[in-house]
Amino acid sequence: MTAEIIALFAGLGVIALIFVFTLANSSPPTPTGPRVMRAVFRLLPRRLPEGAIVELGSGWGGLAIRLAESYPNHDVEGLEVSPLPWLVARLRTLGGSRNVRFRYGDFMRRDLSGAALVVCYLAGPQMRKLAPKLAAEMRPGTLVLSHTFQLPGWRPADTVIADDIYQSPVYLYEVPDQTPDQASGAVAVSSQDATGAGSDGDKASNTRA
Numbered sequence: 176m177t178a179e180i181i182a183l184f185a186g187l188g189v190i191a192l193i194f195v196f197t198l199a200n201s202s203p204p205t206p207t208g209p210r211v212m213r214a215v216f217r218l219l220p221r222r223l224p225e226g227a228i229v230e231l232g233s234g235w236g237g238l239a240i241r242l243a244e245s246y247p248n249h250d251v252e253g254l255e256v257s258p259l260p261w262l263v264a265r266l267r268t269l270g271g272s273r274n275v276r277f278r279y280g281d282f283m284r285r286d287l288s289g290a291a292l293v294v295c296y297l298a299g300p301q302m303r304k305l306a307p308k309l310a311a312e313m314r315p316g317t318l319v320l321s322h323t324f325q326l327p328g329w330r331p332a333d334t335v336i337a338d339d340i341y342q343s344p345v346y347l348y349e350v351p352d353q354t355p356d357q358a359s360g361a362v363a364v365s366s367q368d369a370t371g372a373g374s375d376g377d378k379a380s381n382t383r384a
């Protein structure tokens with residue numbers, strides 16, 4: 176009986192922990208499903224320029240681990256602020272996937288200037304904060320992949336619709352040339368049509384199956 180009560184409280188504690196961090200970050204640790212994962216890798220190029228692959232909000236680690244397998248010559252860094260998913264991701268790679276690391280912390284504090292690719296699956300509020308940070312820090316032309324939610328004001332270079340039940344859109348962006356206004360977050364993208372992308376969460380505008 177005591178064991179059941181301990182297990183019940185442990186389970187409730189885990190749920191409470193996930194819930195608290197979900198509220199704090201407006202983003203639950205929902206993992207990228209297998210069908211969306213396939214669409215992600217259909218959209219990504221085989222080769223990337225030098226630099227790290229950074230996943231912003233790496234959750235339980237599944238997507239970062241797949242990225243590390245697909246790009247063995249790149250370091251993959253997963254950044255996660257929710258302790259339980261972060262711990263699970265760390266444990267998944269204890270055996271030694273040599274090119275993936277999971278770091279605990281807020282990705283808004285990570286300088287992204289050296290990244291070769293940024294990947295994310297985040298909700299609207301984070302995408303709004305992220306757009307000016309990416310434009311200010313990253314080299315123009317660097318790839319950013321996001322699924323389900325768009326970067327507001329950015330027009331994707333390519334889009335795929337996954338064959339999951341939500342028909343989730345997967346967006347591939349190139350960091351635009353920035354303007355001072357854009358770097359401060361006041362204005363969206365200068366070299367792209369800021370009105371053409373739709374709002375975050377919109378479905379794809381240019382699609383290939």
Ligand SMILES: C[S@@+](CC[C@H](N)C(=O)[O-])C[C@H]1O[C@@H](n2cnc3c(N)ncnc32)[C@H](O)[C@@H]1O
Pocket residue numbers: 196200202203204205206207230231232233234235236237238254255256257260280281282283295296297298301
């Ligand atoms: C929808 S989940 C995606 C998980 C993983 N990327 C995947 O696709 O399987 C979003 C994750 O981002 C994390 N997150 C949200 N804001 C964050 C921040 N500022 N810094 C680090 N992680 C964050 C959340 O805790 C959550 O685990």
